[in-house]
Amino acid sequence: MSVNWVMRRSRLSKLINQPGGVTVGKALAEAALHTEEFRAEAMTVVAAALDELDGVVGAPPSPDEVPAWLERVYFLATRISDTAGPFGYEDLCAAAFSLCELADRQRRGRALDLPPLKVHAAALRLLLAGDQPPAARKAVLAGLAQVVERTRNPVD
């Protein structure tokens, strides 16, 4: 087997050590300032995705629509997770990630199992409302983990 090695230092590694620059602490403070204005928009995007998810899981697909339908559920779950993540909504992200896992399994198994998807959509709504104490949110996530575990494919 032929292997070609390229040993060269990246330009980034040289630039990053040039005189000047900023400290990590200052950079993160600056980044927080620059991104804070996005928080409200992020939550609007999340709320819209969740509204659409509610609509999707409320309208079960016909058999030939299942792949595209599951694709949409997966897409909406990733949108929620990706958008809420940078702003520290970790429980919301965890629930959305759990829904990604579930939708991906059903997609691979080519079998729709609606109730666990509905449970996830309801849990996301609850977590987004944010009026639950930390212990209750933790219990919600634990419940979702059990749901996902119960629906594990034999091949996983």
Add this chain to the structure above:
Amino acid sequence: MADMIDPDGRKGAGAPGLNPNTVFNLSKATVMVVDDEPFSLRLTAQTLLGFGVVTRHQCASADEASALLKTHPVDLLIVDAEMPDKDGYDLVSWLRRSGFDNAWAPVLMISGHTPVSKVAKARDCGANFIVARPLTAALLLDRILWVARDIRGMLETKSYAGPDRRFRELGPPEGVAERRGDPMSRGKINLSAEGGSAA
């Protein structure tokens, strides 16, 4: 709205190695961000602005990025893994074999949930590091600083083009499990060009 777990984002989850007093300079680095989600694209670009990055190329698709990479030198790519049509893995695989000046530029792949069908593709795409979402500013900076210190050689074989996947010198970022727990990846065995030696 949900409570924030990390309200100030300065000690973001998954970035335990960041020292607030570490000094770095990204003001002259050209960074390309590739993400099909307009909101995430703008957010990442704004975060980079906070890090002092002046030149930021924002691309909404792998095709747009490919066109720019042919003609514009880039010091770091931050690529969303999941994109419609040509995804981030396809883009990086193409880049590594492109023969362009940017072919071996450092790449951070940003991944949310990785479908089982894409695990092998993710492993073999040739990115320097795959960063799992949720992507906080602290986590992104930690991984940028790590990749800037990444001294692994690039290798090209029939089936793979990208950084040596063994973390022999630097080790993975703090708090990240090694892909393999073998002695070589932990640096306990040093295989030089002349021969091997065990520590």
